[in-house]
Amino acid sequence: MSTATPSRTDGAGDTRGRLIEVAIDLFTRHSFAGTSLQMIADELGFTKAAIYHHFRTREQLLDAVIGPILDRLREVIEEAEGLRGTHARADHLLTGFAELAVSHRAVPVLAADPAVALLLRANSDWNDLIERQLALLSVDEPAPAGAVRASVVLAGIAGASGPAFDELDRDELRDQLIATGRRALGLRTPRSPARTRKEQH
Amino acid sequence: MSTATPSRTDGAGDTRGRLIEVAIDLFTRHSFAGTSLQMIADELGFTKAAIYHHFRTREQLLDAVIGPILDRLREVIEEAEGLRGTHARADHLLTGFAELAVSHRAVPVLAADPAVALLLRANSDWNDLIERQLALLSVDEPAPAGAVRASVVLAGIAGASGPAFDELDRDELRDQLIATGRRALGLRTPRSPARTRKEQH
Structure with missing residues (x-):
């Protein structure tokens, strides 16, 4: 940034x-x-x-830190929503979210701070992005099971990309996060590299 | 408490x-x-x-909040370590951890606070519990894949038991968290109720 x-x-x-x-x-x-x-x-x-x-203010600085990442997350969500097929949509969000998490490893730590979480939850834009992510990752599972599962995957990827695996190669960490997310969500591993999923629709 | x-x-x-x-x-x-x-x-x-x-001090109050939960977590870890079979061990920790998370839903929120996380990481007892949990949940997967997967499951369950699903029945939330954890870890769902897994060894 x-x-x-x-x-x-x-x-x-x-x-x-x-x-x-x-x-x-x-x-x-x-x-x-x-x-x-x-x-x-x-x-x-x-x-x-x-x-x-x-x-x-501190709040303006926080916006400057988080704003560009939310912008990128919104793009990923919109791309996912534009795909056909619940599995292709979920997989696109999952891989994009994991990529963002490993690229900005301090941000999930920051977003988990209760004082920051309180500010974020007061932001309707943030809540909208959360809802859309949960919907995309629910795949074909009805609520509440689908939303809980989606929530475990998002919180898990965010949490595991924090300081715990600092020594791990960034791409290896991302691939492991995606593999775990796919298992949890019941998504098949595409044969092509993670970022090109066109044949999956 | x-x-x-x-x-x-x-x-x-x-x-x-x-x-x-x-x-x-x-x-x-x-x-x-x-x-x-x-x-x-x-x-x-x-x-x-x-x-x-x-x-x-504030720190003494924090100890009074977190101490009893760490004591219970240590018991769950010891019980799991005493079982035979990597799947039975992982399943015991998973179910015990999910039970603790839904019973003390404010605690994962608190533990994710960067200032609290810093205090916890300076505590060798805490780090020991984390290591033992990651080992138990790695099941048969070698490091680092097993540890990343375990970390996603623990952070995911902790994160999803926070304020997001306040309206959900406690037992239903716990069962969904356990089901997601089992999928992510590749554990089979036991036929008996979640808390009695004796036949699994």
Whole structure:
């Protein structure tokens, strides 16, 4: 999410990116409520005024961290909803969700923070994405069994992509998460690579 | 965990139980770092001195909440380790873990709080319980696949027993969590009720 270029400049984009990186680190170590803008300023050697130029509140920083990931998740959900067949839809969401989880491993940790969860649940957009994910992963199972199963898979992938498997190769972790999700949901493993499922519809 | 009797007395045991109940409620709503002993005192109409009589720190209150559940989890793990056969062991842990999760639905929410997770990971006893659970649920799958799969199941059951399915009957939720766990782990559903698996060894 950092907008820093390889030849790191000290422009506004770079500062914003560093703010976001440090915020993720402190939020996941000390929790959201345990992190003040002052702590973020201290960590970077900035004044609070320098932070205020970019973010007025902790909540705005949280939005900057989570917003782009929710945008990508929404795209994955829309792609899945556009496919034919309940299995193809579920598999597309499952693989896209696992890819996002292993690419942004701090975010599930952050989203599980009760103070963050409370903010997210107050957001109708978030609730809409959750509902659509549960619907896609319910496959052909009626509620509530389908929703519980879907929920175990989403929470399980999010939880297992946290700090526990830091030493594991990113792609191997993703593939194991997808394989477990498929077993739990009763989806067959496609013969083609995970990301091309066109023949499955 | 409250020691209050139906004819609620104002004895020390009752106060301690009410403190723990209010702490769980505030920790899970405002997060651990977002809850002060003062907030707990205010919620109960107590002075801080009255709380200090029972708990000197937030951390001691957290221990009082989580300690008894870890004790029960340790028993379940020991029972599972005492069984013959990898499937019987995994199934015993799975069913015991799901039972604990639905019986103490605030606890997984609390344990996912980054500030709480940091305290738990610094506790060698906690890490030992995690390792033994992953070993039991790996069934016959070698690491790392077995550990990732086990981790998805544990995190998934913990996550799905949180506030999302508040309206669902406790036993129905538990049975769905167990059914999903068995599918993910490749365990057969025993013919007998979930809690008696003697014939499976």
